[in-house]
Amino acid sequence: MKKVxxxxxxxxxxxxxxxxxxxxxxxxxxxxxxxxxMLSEDMEYYxxxxxxxxxxxxxPPTANGEIITQNxxxxxTLLVCHNAVHDLTWIWExxxxxxxxVYDTMLGEYILNKGVKSPLNLxxxxxxxxxxxxxxxxxxxxxLPENRNPPSSRPRLN
Numbered sequence: 001m002k003k004v005x006x007x008x009x010x011x012x013x014x015x016x017x018x019x020x021x022x023x024x025x026x027x028x029x030x031x032x033x034x035x036x037x038m039l040s041e042d043m044e045y046y047x048x049x050x051x052x053x054x055x056x057x058x059x060p061p062t063a064n065g066e067i068i069t070q071n072x073x074x075x076x077t078l079l080v081c082h083n084a085v086h087d088l089t090w091i092w093e094x095x096x097x098x099x100x101x102v103y104d105t106m107l108g109e110y111i112l113n114k115g116v117k118s119p120l121n122l123x124x125x126x127x128x129x130x131x132x133x134x135x136x137x138x139x140x141x142x143x144l145p146e147n148r149n150p151p152s153s154r155p156r157l158n
Contacts, residue, residue: 007076008039011090014055024086026093033094035059038072046072066095073098082106082122 016023016030025031032055039049050072052065062068073079073091077100081087084104091098106120109128118124126132 002077003042004077005040005043005075006078006080007043007072008080009087009091010037010081011035011087012037013090026090033090036069036091038069040072040076043072043075070096076100078103080105082125 012034013024013026014030014032014034016028018028023031026033034056035051035053037049037051040046041048043050046068050068052062052069053059054061054065069091073096076098079098079100080103082105084102084107088098088102105125106122109120109125
């Protein structure tokens with residue numbers, strides 16, 4: 001039986017504005033992959049928290065960053081992202097490969113809202129569960145109870 005390795009992944013990228021609209025995707029020539037943050041437990045060769053920089057304005061590119069990222073993805077059996085469409089689009093378009101299971105916390109929250117319109121951004125969702133908005137910090141990696149109900153104090157958007 002294959003060891004279960006859960007990796008929380010977050011992509012940071014530049015954006016561009018065109019026709020009055022902000023574009024976040026990798027299909028815009030001006031947009032660049034800045035960094036990928038990954039949090040995995042019990043990873044054999046890497047720290048639990050790994051940040052790989054590519055075009056970061058304050059940090060040099062991580063040596064062997066592409067290899068490190070692909071090795072972590074290869075070992076991952078469940079990838080957890082907030083807005084997985086965005087993160088997966090970026091990693092795939094940058095040449096990384098991942099075809100395992102994915103859990104999208106944004107989509108999960110949308111489903112748990114049961115039709116109640118509320119913000120789905122990471123800051124708002126984190127606040128609903130009294131979690132710090134801080135990304136990729138091992139102390140904030142928690143498993144929520146299976147039978148929890150979404151908070152009832154969510155504001156309704158009109």
